[in-house]
Amino acid sequence: MPPRLRLTGITKRYAATLANSDVNLTIGPGEIHALLGENGAGKSTLVKIIYGFVRPDSGEIAWEGEPVQIPDPNAARKLGVGMVFQHFSLFESLTVAENIALGLGATETIAELTKRIEEISRRYGLAVTPTRHVHHLSVGERQRVEIVRCLLQSPRLLIMDEPTSVLTPQEAEGLFDVLRRLSSEGCSVLYISHKLEEIKALCERATVLRGGRVVGHCDPRISSEQQMAEMMIGGALPVAHRTSALHEGAPCLQIERLSLPADEPFGTNLRDISLTLRDGEILGVAGVAGNGQKEILAVLSGERLSPDAGSVRVCGTAAGHLGPTARRRLGLAFIPEERIGRGAVGEFSLTENGLLTAYGSGFVRGGLIRFGAIAQYARDIIKRFVVKAAGIEARGSSLSGGNMQKFIVGREMGTNPRVLLAAHPTWGVDIGAAIAIRQALMDLAAAGSGVLVVSEDLAELFEISDKIAVLFHGRLSVPKPTNETSIEEVGLLMGGGTEAGASPVVAHAA
Amino acid sequence: MRLSLEARERPARIMTWASPLLAAVGSVIGVSILFAALGRPPLTALYVLFVAPLETLDGLAELALKATPLLLCAIGIAIGCRAEVWNIGAEGQFTVGAICGGGVALALGGGGAWWLLPLMILAGIAGGMAWAGIAAFLKTRFNAHEILTTLMLTYISIQLLGYLVHGPWQDPDGHSFPQTKQFEDDALLPMLIEGTRLHVGALFALAAVPFGSILLGRTMMGFRIRTVGAAPAAARYAGFSRNGVVWFCLLLSGGMAGLAGICEVAGPDGQLTPVISPGYGFAAIIVAFLGRLNPVGILFSSALMALLYLGGEGLQVSMQLPIAVTGTVQGMLLFFLLGADVLINYRVRLRPARAVAGVARHA
Numbered sequence: 001m002p003p004r005l006r007l008t009g010i011t012k013r014y015a016a017t018l019a020n021s022d023v024n025l026t027i028g029p030g031e032i033h034a035l036l037g038e039n040g041a042g043k044s045t046l047v048k049i050i051y052g053f054v055r056p057d058s059g060e061i062a063w064e065g066e067p068v069q070i071p072d073p074n075a076a077r078k079l080g081v082g083m084v085f086q087h088f089s090l091f092e093s094l095t096v097a098e099n100i101a102l103g104l105g106a107t108e109t110i111a112e113l114t115k116r117i118e119e120i121s122r123r124y125g126l127a128v129t130p131t132r133h134v135h136h137l138s139v140g141e142r143q144r145v146e147i148v149r150c151l152l153q154s155p156r157l158l159i160m161d162e163p164t165s166v167l168t169p170q171e172a173e174g175l176f177d178v179l180r181r182l183s184s185e186g187c188s189v190l191y192i193s194h195k196l197e198e199i200k201a202l203c204e205r206a207t208v209l210r211g212g213r214v215v216g217h218c219d220p221r222i223s224s225e226q227q228m229a230e231m232m233i234g235g236a237l238p239v240a241h242r243t244s245a246l247h248e249g250a251p252c253l254q255i256e257r258l259s260l261p262a263d264e265p266f267g268t269n270l271r272d273i274s275l276t277l278r279d280g281e282i283l284g285v286a287g288v289a290g291n292g293q294k295e296i297l298a299v300l301s302g303e304r305l306s307p308d309a310g311s312v313r314v315c316g317t318a319a320g321h322l323g324p325t326a327r328r329r330l331g332l333a334f335i336p337e338e339r340i341g342r343g344a345v346g347e348f349s350l351t352e353n354g355l356l357t358a359y360g361s362g363f364v365r366g367g368l369i370r371f372g373a374i375a376q377y378a379r380d381i382i383k384r385f386v387v388k389a390a391g392i393e394a395r396g397s398s399l400s401g402g403n404m405q406k407f408i409v410g411r412e413m414g415t416n417p418r419v420l421l422a423a424h425p426t427w428g429v430d431i432g433a434a435i436a437i438r439q440a441l442m443d444l445a446a447a448g449s450g451v452l453v454v455s456e457d458l459a460e461l462f463e464i465s466d467k468i469a470v471l472f473h474g475r476l477s478v479p480k481p482t483n484e485t486s487i488e489e490v491g492l493l494m495g496g497g498t499e500a501g502a503s504p505v506v507a508h509a510a
Numbered sequence: 511m512r513l514s515l516e517a518r519e520r521p522a523r524i525m526t527w528a529s530p531l532l533a534a535v536g537s538v539i540g541v542s543i544l545f546a547a548l549g550r551p552p553l554t555a556l557y558v559l560f561v562a563p564l565e566t567l568d569g570l571a572e573l574a575l576k577a578t579p580l581l582l583c584a585i586g587i588a589i590g591c592r593a594e595v596w597n598i599g600a601e602g603q604f605t606v607g608a609i610c611g612g613g614v615a616l617a618l619g620g621g622g623a624w625w626l627l628p629l630m631i632l633a634g635i636a637g638g639m640a641w642a643g644i645a646a647f648l649k650t651r652f653n654a655h656e657i658l659t660t661l662m663l664t665y666i667s668i669q670l671l672g673y674l675v676h677g678p679w680q681d682p683d684g685h686s687f688p689q690t691k692q693f694e695d696d697a698l699l700p701m702l703i704e705g706t707r708l709h710v711g712a713l714f715a716l717a718a719v720p721f722g723s724i725l726l727g728r729t730m731m732g733f734r735i736r737t738v739g740a741a742p743a744a745a746r747y748a749g750f751s752r753n754g755v756v757w758f759c760l761l762l763s764g765g766m767a768g769l770a771g772i773c774e775v776a777g778p779d780g781q782l783t784p785v786i787s788p789g790y791g792f793a794a795i796i797v798a799f800l801g802r803l804n805p806v807g808i809l810f811s812s813a814l815m816a817l818l819y820l821g822g823e824g825l826q827v828s829m830q831l832p833i834a835v836t837g838t839v840q841g842m843l844l845f846f847l848l849g850a851d852v853l854i855n856y857r858v859r860l861r862p863a864r865a866v867a868g869v870a871r872h873a
Contacts, residue, residue, distance in 0.1 A: 303746050324749030334747070342743040348736075355733060356748045364730045371728070 002065030004029045004157055004188040005050070010059035012045055019045040020056070021212045027157065032179060032189040034199045034220060037209035038232050038430035039401060043192055046209070047159055050190070051083050052076040082150030083159040088142050090134045092266060097130035100149045120151050124178050135266055139166040139288055140495075147178065157188045164198060165456060166289055169491035176202050194431075196225040197459070210234050233431050249279025252331075252450040253419045254313040258306060260299060268292040268474045270299065275469065275476060277419065277450040282441065283479060284465030285454040286490050292474040293454050294337075297423050300452070301334040302327040315418055328360055333417035335408055337424045339401060343408045346397030350389060353396050354378040354411055361415050381410035385436065402433035409437050413444055420444060420451045426460060438464050458487055472496050515856040522854055529850035536846035541839055550829050558828055559821035559839070569820065571706030575778060576816035579604065579787070581715040582770035583794030584812055585722040586763025588803040592726060593735040594742075595759040599645065599660025600767040601791025602667040603638035607768025608775045609671055610637030612690065612782045615697035615775075616679060622696050630697060630772055638768015639761045641667060646760040650753040656760065664791070672784050679782065690782040699777045711773030715812075718766065722805030735759065767791060788819070796844050815840070 007025040011018070020042045027033045037043045048054040050061075052070040061068055063079050070076050076083075090099050097114045104113075114130040121128040126144045134142065143166065150158060160179070164172040179189050179202065191203055199206060199220045206223075208216045208231045216231050230236060255275040262269050270292055277283050287293060298304040299312065299320075306312055306320035313319060314330040324334070334357075336343045344353045355363055355374050363374045378392040385406040389399050396404060405425070412420060422441060426434035442464055445451045454471075455461050461468055462482060469479040470493035477493050541559070542552035563569045583600040590597045597603075611634030618626055641663055648654040672688070681691045699709040726732040738745040738755045745752060775786055797815045801808030822836025 301747070302749065323751075324747065326749075328749065336747055338743065341741050342747050345737060345741040345744050347740045352733070356737065356744060359730060359733075359748075367729050367731065369728055369730055369733060 001029055002062075003027060004031070004064060006060075006062040006065075007046075007050070008060040008062070010046065010049060010056045010061075012049065012054060012056045018212045020049070023059070023209070023212070023214055025207055025214070027188045027190060029156075029188060030183050030186045031205060032183050032191060032203045034203035034206035035190060035192045035209065036194075036196075036199065036206050036228060036232055038194075039428060040430075041209040041232070042212040043209055044161075045212075047083070047161060047190070047192065050076065050157075051081060051159060077153060080154070080156035081159065082153055082155030082157070084143065084146045084150060084161065084163060086162045086165065088146055090142055090145060092135040093133065095131055095133050096128060096137075096145050099134060099145065100130075100152065103149050104152060116152060117148055120148050124151065124181055125174070126151075126178060139290055140168065140171040143167065143175075147175075151182075155187060157190065158182060159190045159192070161192045162194070163191075164193065164195060168288055168494040169458065169487055170495055172198065195459075196220075196228050199228070200225065208232055229431055249281060249448065249450070250316075251276050251313075252279050252315050253277040253300070253452065255296075255300070256311050256313070258299065258308075258311040260295065260304075260306060262295065263304065268295055270295050271474045273474075273476045275479070277452050279418070279450055280445055280448050281467065282445045282451045282453060282465045284461035284468045284482070285452065285471055285476070286458060286461055286468055286494060287454075287456070287471035288494050289456060291471045292476075293423070293471060295474070296471065296476075297334075297336070297421060297454060300421055301332070301336075325360065328357065328415075328417075331418035333357070333412040333415060333420045335405075335412050335420070335422040335425055337427070339404045339408060340396060344396040344404055346395065348396055349393045350382070350387075350396065350399075350407060351375045351378045351392045353407065354381065356411070358411055358415055377414060381407055381414060385410040385440070402429040405429050406433055406436060409440055413440060416449075417444075418449050420449060422451065422453045424455055424457075425453060426457065427455075434460075458490060461490075462487065470494055512860075514859050515852070516859050518855055518857055522857075525850075525854040529854055530847065532850040532853075533843065533847035536850065537839070537843045540842045540846065544835070544838060544842075548831065548835070550831065555825065555829060555831075558824045560817065562824055563817055563820035567703070568706055571703055571708040572820055573813065573816045574712050575706075575708050576819050577812045578712045578715040579770035579774055579790040580794050580797050580812040580815055581808060582718055582773075583763075583767045583791050584797040584801065584808045585718045585805050586766035587794055588798040588801065588805065588808060589722060589726060589732075589735065590759035590763045591739070591798060591803050593739040593755050593759050595739075595756055596657045597642065597645070597660050597760060597763045598657050598795065599642070599662075599664040599791070600763065600770075600794050601787060601789065602660065602664030603641045603764040603767035604771035604774070604787055604791045605664070605667040605671050606641040607634035607638040607771030608782065608786050609667075609674065609771075610634055610768070611772030612693075612775050613679075615693045616690055616782075619694035619697035626696050627699065627776070630776060631769065634768045634772025635765040636768070638764040638766070638771060640764075641768070642760040642764025643757075646757045649756055649760075656756075660760075671782065671786070675782050675784055681781075688784050692781050693776060697776060698780055699773060707778045709773070709777040711770075711777050714769060714773065719805045719809050722808075726805070731758065767794075793819075793840070796840060800844065800847055814843075818843070 003026045005027045007023060010020050010023040012020040023046060035043050045054060049056050052073045052075050055071065061070060068079065097110050097117060100117060101110060101113055117128060117130045126148055128144050128148050143163065163175060167175065183189060193199055203220045206218050206220050207214055210232060215234065218228060220228065255273050258270060258273045260270040268291060273296065299306055302322055302324040309318040309321040311320045314327055314332050317330055319327050319330060340346045345356065351374055354377050355369065358377060363370050375392050381387065382389060382392065387407045388403045399407065409425065425437050425441065429437065438460065441451050441453065453461065453465065465482050467479040467481055468485060468490060470477045470490055472493060473496065538556065542556065545552040545555040563573060583604060587597050587600055611630040614630045614633045642660065644663060645656045645659040648659050649656050675690055676688045679690045681689055699711055702708045702710060702712060726736065734750040735755055737748060737750055738752055742752065770790065775782055779786060793815055797808060797811045800811035800814065818836060818840055822833065825831040825835060826833060
């Protein structure tokens with residue numbers, strides 16, 4: 001039988017960068033194939049070529065042995081390629097069936113479509129209710145809608161782009177069952193992820209990309225995670241070390257019985273949140289995106305004020321009514337989720353980006369900026385955190401995501417904060433930089449500061465945190481010492497289960 | 511074949527300099543076609559427009575005189591634009607500045623007091639600030655967009671001026687002309703060059719250039735302004751108050767427009783009339799963007815715009831062309847400059863109608 005898809009010599013150049021260079025990829029019928037690589041390795045370009053978003057400069061595409069061209073996503077769908085994107089394209093105010101009808105451009109009635117959706121969801125165990133409105137759905141449910149939409153077109157190759165980044169571990173396991181079922185029915189799967197343990201659990205073959213080239217193939221069932229990671233980064237994997245604080249420090253960040261309604265449509269209401277972060281401690285906040293992470297961080301950083309000043313305390317001082325500048329003066333620093341546009345300004349030089357939050361630390365005199373001093377500060381950050389940049393005058397937008405993040409981490413740690421908030425600190429950052437960032441957070445805690453890490457990456461939280469709490473529907477569970485809990489338990493809490501393991505909470509008020 | 515624009519990886523340094531030249535060449539060609547279509551010899555018309563005003567000392571002094579209000583208004587506007595605060599109503603703030611300063615001159619002039627002129631200037635600045643302050647209040651309190659409010663306030667200010675010069679402030683000996691008395695000598699700005707109309711207001715305008723540059727480039731306030739403009743979420747994250755920046759920008763640009771207004775009436779005019787500005791406040795918006803929102807650039811663009819005013823008058827006088835031609839030429843210039851600016855960040859590519867290179871071979 002000819003392979004489902006064979007790419008030969010695919011090359012795609014963007015102005016100065018070679019996104020794909022002479023890439024070969026073969027996916028057999030019913031095979032679950034992993035595409036591995038760091039950010040910027042060329043994974044997304046290759047996927048876009050397969051799905052018809054991008055045309056290669058040269059190279060051949062063969063579908064079931066026949067040479068084809070894929071000028072646009074419609075052509076890809078006609079061949080039998082389906083794709084589930086990392087970011088969903090669903091309309092919040094429409095029902096599941098209406099959304100799917102839009103995506104299919106279907107001629108059948110909603111009633112007929114509803115029947116087909118129910119059939120598919122029964123067959124694959126994908127719990128989807130066609131009549132529900134999308135804004136009621138959790139992220140995991142939304143993903144199932146996207147998958148059902150693909151399956152309705154009976155794909156013969158399904159592309160999954162980082163599908164589990166929004167799922168609880170249990171939901172991810174459910175997704176794997178669906179993918180295995182599809183594979184057994186002969187549908188091929190191209191699976192993109194940087195979570196190596198998932199790839200080991202799911203995939204039979206892997207193609208590793210680095211710098212736009214194929215650098216190797218492996219069988220993930222046999223290769224170790226370390227071997228695969230080293231293939232991706234092209235060198236030995238640095239290891240992070242944690243020296244844990246033994247004594248119990250003084251509280252440096254407290255939230256007391258904070259409830260706050262969402263300030264935007266489809267936001268999450270914070271409900272009765274209490275939390276204490278102590279000196280020298282790393283507290284991890286787990287949870288599926290959209291359960292109140294954005295809201296709790298805004299209320300802690302001072303971007304949003306809380307009605308009761310005493311509900312947030314920074315180093316003992318009531319700070320709920322204080323803005324970001326005043327809280328920084330109390331010793332708080334914050335690494336936000338978005339880098340360019342929030343944590344840094346793309347048009348600004350690194351010097352100016354250093355000034356963005358460090359301005360309160362003696363870099364301004366009489367209203368005038370001390371450019372010499374702030375330039376030195378930026379140079380120190382670049383040196384200490386090995387930021388790859390064309391010097392302190394390089395614009396923020398010219399840095400890669402990981403390097404920009406290292407600079408932001410360096411800037412926030414450079415003022416010796418007593419409390420550091422870190423939102424998804426290593427999200428989308430390549431492995432080397434992620435390890436450096438985790439190490440920096442642990443070093444800061446070892447030096448006596450409190451660190452609050454909000455992340456969706458459970459492996460990361462379990463690696464660095466002393467305690468872990470879970471956000472679900474705007475409520476925060478009681479933090480538990482990391483060594484007294486497990487990924488399974490945290491996963492259940494992420495899905496709305498109680499600590500005793502009761503059934504998941506379904507109701508969700510927007 | 512079709513034309514397409516591709517984003518450059520980084521702005522092209524050469525184009526930063528070449529684009530104004532390209533725009534100048536484009537405008538000269540466009541303007542020549544316009545003149546030819548109107549039946550005037552293009553070369554002569556270009557000469558009248560761009561060269562003749564610069565041939566005499568008097569011409570140069572008039573150029574500086576016209577550039578003064580443009581420069582003051584444009585630098586204020588540009589500082590606001592850097593924070594994405596769009597003050598479209600400099601014309602109105604200019605008018606209120608002239609009314610307030612002029613009111614002081616009419617009420618207290620003739621006493622010979624040394625403080626009269628400083629007081630008039632402060633009143634002019636305060637008037638402009640107050641007028642822009644209304645827009646700042648509406649924006650920060652009710653989120654009313656400043657483009658609308660500043661523009662509407664401009665028309666109110668012009669009606670206010672009309673009411674005053676037709677009514678309470680009208681010169682009783684003025685044969686019912688809608689104008690105030692001539693200001694007394696002690697309420698007139700001193701001349702800079704004898705025999706011309708150039709007054710000390712030009713020095714304020716010149717001083718505004720380093721003031722604007724230092725404010726934007728070297729002060730924390732300027733940094734806040736640029737951050738709010740470039741990345742509002744980053745400004746919130748850094749703790750910069752957007753409302754504070756809105757107030758600052760509108761008060762500053764209003765004050766500078768008000769200063770321009772009082773300098774205009776206490777300078778060449780010497781009285782209030784229903785029309786005290788040939789649209790300086792609006793032309794200053796063009797000037798600000800021509801100068802790339804940079805105070806030094808605005809120094810040059812205000813001189814260019816002033817030249818267009820003078821040349822336009824020359825065209826009316828010596829070539830019997832309508833005043834609308836001046837406006838058309840201004841518009842062309844702006845069109846070409848903004849058009850050429852695209853080339854700084856984009857390159858033009860010609861592509862075959864269907865780009866199927868590579869894969870197409872095997873089809």
